[in-house]
Amino acid sequence: MSVVFPAKPITLLKTTGGDDFPVNRVFCVGRSYAAHAREMGADPVREAPFFFTKWAETVVNAAPEDDLEIPYPPETTSFHHEVELVVAIGKTGSQIAVEQAQSHIWGYAVGLDMTRRDLQAGAKAKGRPWDVAKNVENSCPTGRLQPIAGCGPITAGAISLQVNGALRQSGDIADMIWTVPEIIADLSRFYTLAAGDLIYTGTPAGVGPVVSGDRISCEIAGLAPLSVRIGGS
Numbered sequence: 112m113s114v115v116f117p118a119k120p121i122t123l124l125k126t127t128g129g130d131d132f133p134v135n136r137v138f139c140v141g142r143s144y145a146a147h148a149r150e151m152g153a154d155p156v157r158e159a160p161f162f163f164t165k166w167a168e169t170v171v172n173a174a175p176e177d178d179l180e181i182p183y184p185p186e187t188t189s190f191h192h193e194v195e196l197v198v199a200i201g202k203t204g205s206q207i208a209v210e211q212a213q214s215h216i217w218g219y220a221v222g223l224d225m226t227r228r229d230l231q232a233g234a235k236a237k238g239r240p241w242d243v244a245k246n247v248e249n250s251c252p253t254g255r256l257q258p259i260a261g262c263g264p265i266t267a268g269a270i271s272l273q274v275n276g277a278l279r280q281s282g283d284i285a286d287m288i289w290t291v292p293e294i295i296a297d298l299s300r301f302y303t304l305a306a307g308d309l310i311y312t313g314t315p316a317g318v319g320p321v322v323s324g325d326r327i328s329c330e331i332a333g334l335a336p337l338s339v340r341i342g343g344s
Contacts, residue, residue, distance in 0.1 A: 135307030143313025268332030282315030
């Protein structure tokens with residue numbers, strides 16, 4: 112087979128067992144914690160979740176021993192942190208029942224959905240998509256994936272984020288408006304989920320800006336922690 116130029120490499124995430132998990136697609140849930148929905152000016156009624164997507168290339172492997180640095184992106188003066196539970200899908204399925212959703216989970220990780228908040232606010236005001244605010248290179252640093260076989264289903268547990276040692280975000284996975292199985296079931300109505308897909312399940316309240324030189328430290332009970340430094344532009 113002849114190609115015009117070499118194909119881009121597959122995005123890989125390290126697992127706690129040392130294996131590589133190939134990333135297929137990235138789905139994100141908007142406003143999945145009531146307190147965060149309120150801080151973003153929304154009413155957190157329990158309607159169906161809504162989703163947006165990001166490129167697989169936005170995912171940055173951040174194994175705990177790495178000194179990971181991501182650049183401060185261009186065209187923003189308000190780059191915000193959002194710590195999230197990441198769910199890794201391990202098998203294909205569509206129209207998945209809530210009761211069967213757990214069987215499609217390969218594992219979990221701590222992740223960040225970094226956001227150009229000023230561009231997102233501008234897009235919202237004009238009724239435009241959020242792509243330039245959310246689909247940003249290096250905007251999804253993600254820790255080691257923990258297989259569900261090793262930790263069991265995650266339905267509760269502390270989730271937190273610190274910037275330079277100061278607590279910014281704190282909550283519990285149990286505070287999510289929709290459970291992980293409900294999110295998987297709803298998403299599978301619109302897409303055939305496949306092995307390698309990642310779902311970033313939303314963030315608790317306390318999102319805020321970071322600047323070059325800041326150190327972001329993220330934890331979810333039972334999962335490998337995540338530490339990221341913000342570099343220059």
